[in-house]
Amino acid sequence: MNIDTIVFFILAGAAVLSAILVVSRRSPIMSVVFLIANFVVLAIVYLTLYAQFIAVIQVIVYAGAIMVLFLFVIMLLNLAKEEQLKEELNYRKRVGIGLVIVLLVQLGIGLFMSVGELPNKLAPNAEKLGTVESIGKILFTQYLLPFEITSILLLVGLIGAIVLAKKRVE
Amino acid sequence: MVPLSYYLLLSAILFSIGVVGVLTRRNAIIIFMSIELMLNSVNLTLVAFSAYLGSATGQMFVFFVLTVAAAEAAVGLAIIIALYRNKMSINIDEINIMKW
Numbered sequence: 001m002n003i004d005t006i007v008f009f010i011l012a013g014a015a016v017l018s019a020i021l022v023v024s025r026r027s028p029i030m031s032v033v034f035l036i037a038n039f040v041v042l043a044i045v046y047l048t049l050y051a052q053f054i055a056v057i058q059v060i061v062y063a064g065a066i067m068v069l070f071l072f073v074i075m076l077l078n079l080a081k082e083e084q085l086k087e088e089l090n091y092r093k094r095v096g097i098g099l100v101i102v103l104l105v106q107l108g109i110g111l112f113m114s115v116g117e118l119p120n121k122l123a124p125n126a127e128k129l130g131t132v133e134s135i136g137k138i139l140f141t142q143y144l145l146p147f148e149i150t151s152i153l154l155l156v157g158l159i160g161a162i163v164l165a166k167k168r169v170e
Numbered sequence: 171m172v173p174l175s176y177y178l179l180l181s182a183i184l185f186s187i188g189v190v191g192v193l194t195r196r197n198a199i200i201i202f203m204s205i206e207l208m209l210n211s212v213n214l215t216l217v218a219f220s221a222y223l224g225s226a227t228g229q230m231f232v233f234f235v236l237t238v239a240a241a242e243a244a245v246g247l248a249i250i251i252a253l254y255r256n257k258m259s260i261n262i263d264e265i266n267i268m269k270w
Contacts, residue, residue: 008172011178017182019207023191035203042210049177049221054213059235066243067207071246074199077254083232093219097219098194100186107182111175118178121171123224130229137235138226150237152245157241164248 007048015041028074032067039063050122051130177218198253198260202246209239226231 017039022031039062046055128134139147184207191204213232220228254260 002171005259008176008191012176015180015189016183019187022207023187023195023200023204028197028203031200031203035206038207039210042214045177046213048172049217049220051217051229051232054217054229057233057236057266058213061240062206062210066240068204069243069247070203071197073250075252076251077260086211093194097190099193099231100189103189104182104186108179111178118174119222120173122221125224128225129226134226135229135233138230143230146234150234153237153241157244161244161248164245166253 011041011045011048013044029071030069032074035070036063036067039067046130049130050127053132053135055128055130070131076097175217178215180216181211181218182220183213184208194261198250198262198265199247201262202243202250206239206243209237210237 013036016033018041021034022038025031025034028112039058043055043058043063046058124131172250187209188204188211191207192201195201195204199245200236211225213235216228223240250260253265257264
């Protein structure tokens with residue numbers, strides 16, 4: 001077992017553990033903290049795949065901006081009593097976990113059937129793909145129109161958020 | 171060198187954990203966080219395929235997924251604030267007016 005595989009298994013274990021903690025903690029604040037940990041671990045996984053730009057964006061946008069927004073809303077709503085939401089292990093929870101096991105088995109079967117056709121090592125040009133230069137070049141030539149459309153999407157999101165969260169003035 | 175299938179399996183596990191969160195939790199904010207978890211596991215698949223197949227298109231898609239996730243989080247949290255203002259609760263069992 002070489003160093004790459006060991007690093008991958010450590011990162012995978014940390015990612016899965018933090019993800020489990022996100023969905024199992026009662027307090028939303030703890031969930032946010034473990035979700036940030038999960039995002040940071042995933043950013044390191046991206047680095048092992050030579051996707052530097054995506055790793056940096058992941059930390060800045062996800063762990064920075066989006067999770068701060070989550071924390072801000074949790075504090076704004078002052079959910080002290082909401083932490084005691086009734087979440088006992090009822091039939092719905094068991095059905096949900098059963099469905100997820102079915103889903104995981106399906107994904108596993110699909111992966112197992114195709115595992116022989118999947119490449120076993122990184123592409124020779126993988127190291128040059130994730131740089132800011134390469135991403136910027138392809139973003140502003142081949143994907144220019146989708147890039148411009150995302151700006152409209154963000155504008156719509158911005159206006160929608162303001163309209164929804166604003167207090168109605170009678 | 172780690173085979174591509176390891177990354178895909180990790181991504182499948184993370185996605186399933188996100189689905190568990192959406193199906194079993196009753197707190198709307200934690201359901202949103204589980205959705206972010208699922209979006210991230212898909213991003214991992216895209217980045218892994220991009221690196222192993224030698225094309226930057228997968229990383230482009232991650233960029234767009236991130237934009238959509240940012241817009242979705244802003245609008246979703248605004249909906250949660252509006253809900254809390256009207257019902258004083260974010261328990262999705264009490265928000266059942268659209269259920270049949």
